[in-house]
Amino acid sequence: GQNIDQPTEMTATEGAIVQINCTYQTSGFNGLFWYQQHAGEAPTFLSYNVLDGLEEKGRFSSFLSRSKGYSYLLLKELQMKDSASYLCAVVDYGQNFVFGPGTRLSVLP
Amino acid sequence: DSGVTQTPKHLITATGQRVTLRCSPRSGDLSVYWYQQSLDQGLQFLIQYYNGEERAKGNILERFSAQQFPDLHSELNLSSLELGDSALYFCASSAGSGGGGEKLFFGSGTQLSVL
Numbered sequence: 001g002q003n004i005d006q007p008t009e010m011t012a013t014e015g016a017i018v019q020i021n022c023t024y025q026t027s028g029f030n031g032l033f034w035y036q037q038h039a040g041e042a043p044t045f046l047s048y049n050v051l052d053g054l055e056e057k058g059r060f061s062s063f064l065s066r067s068k069g070y071s072y073l074l075l076k077e078l079q080m081k082d083s084a085s086y087l088c089a090v091v092d093y094g095q096n097f098v099f100g101p102g103t104r105l106s107v108l109p
Numbered sequence: 110d111s112g113v114t115q116t117p118k119h120l121i122t123a124t125g126q127r128v129t130l131r132c133s134p135r136s137g138d139l140s141v142y143w144y145q146q147s148l149d150q151g152l153q154f155l156i157q158y159y160n161g162e163e164r165a166k167g168n169i170l171e172r173f174s175a176q177q178f179p180d181l182h183s184e185l186n187l188s189s190l191e192l193g194d195s196a197l198y199f200c201a202s203s204a205g206s207g208g209g210g211e212k213l214f215f216g217s218g219t220q221l222s223v224l
């Protein structure tokens with residue numbers, strides 16, 4: 001079966017750093033995506049990992065360990081506009097996107 | 110703007126009715142995906158079409174059906190609607206059949222309310 005776990009909610013302070021974890025057990029692995037979704041809006045692409053290691057893109061970084069079935073999204077210098085849900089999605093061997101439940105992040109002043 | 114167009118943005122209807130949601134993918138994209146997102150829940154995959162053919166099927170109810178037309182736009186038909194069908198329905202598109210790091214680009218969604 002397909003199973004992706006993320007914390008339901010997280011809270012952090014403006015200017016701080018937050019790490020959002022994602023663990024997965026899927027029918028094969030062909031890459032992992034992170035998407036950001038503001039309430040009532042469309043998800044937008046943040047990052048993609050297919051090999052182990054860290055991918056850095058400005059204030060956002062994403063890490064992958066395939067052997068552990070684990071990824072995290074690191075957000076630095078948090079801003080109020082970063083308050084959103086963050087969705088982890090794994091592409092399985094059938095090339096299907098499997099989305100996790102999402103983590104709702106609240107950034108407080 | 111992702112380039113994916115969904116209409117209508119909002120739809121209010123009654124139980125037992127039938128509705129059609131429409132999606133135009135980004136220019137050049139061959140795949141269209143449909144997702145359902147209920148309140149405070151994750152994205153549930155319904156179905157994918159690639160170049161006019163059904164490619165993958167998720168947890169799509171028998172009351173729901175979809176198709177992709179020769180111009181690559183897609184329609185999702187929901188019939189015998191129930192209260193529990195109230196949700197945000199997203200369409201997404203990708204360049205190819207999926208995989209290989211292809212990103213999904215999402216439309217702004219159709220908010221369906223069944224009363």
